[in-house]
Amino acid sequence: MEKSRHANLAAHRGDWAEAERLYLEALAEFETQGDRRQAAISKAYLGQVLIGSRRRQEGCALLQEALEMLQEEENASHEIAQVEMLIEERCGANAWLREDGAIQQLMETIAAFTAAPNWIASRQLLDEHPELLTPQADKLFDAMIQYGSGENQAQIIEQLVTHRDLLRLCRMIGIEGAFKQTIDPISD
Secondary structure, eight states: OOHHHHHHHHHTTHHHHHHHHHHHHHHHHHHHOOHHHHHHHHHHHHHHOOOOOOOOHHHHHHHHHHHHHHTTSTTTTHHHHHHHHHHHHSSTHHHHHTTHHHHHHHHHHHHHHHHHHHHHHHHHHHHHHHGGGGGHHHHHHHHHHTOOOOOOOHHHHHHHHHHHHHHHHHHHHHHHHHHHHHHHHHGO
């Protein structure tokens, strides 16, 4: 318990390395003692630390493991609800938006993609930025289209729609086929 308390303090200070070390030690102790409930709780805290230190995928995997462990325990409904809430908040579909700079970086990539001087440059940019094919990018395209729906935005909206639709086609039929169809639609 003492290690968990010190780990909590380290996490609040933002000392992710120290918090991770202490939670790993606490987890090992609880596992050795056979205390699965406390091991699961330590695993959930460790998951939060990993997310805080920009290792979201690892942290989310640990939160899921903690949830599964708690679901095997009796009278753990409170802990289960807390871990489920953490998974939704920190690992859910829109969690990436809350990461520092993630949305801004994706918006800049979308802007570069839609402003490319030709389809060859667009294709090259897509090859360099496969995140343009993610559901998050699609949602961001939709938000940008909806936000910019004023009269003086017509050309920008048209570019966004055209490029969003191209990316959707890429996801459906593949990048090569989608660009071929876009560049030379009559030859198909």
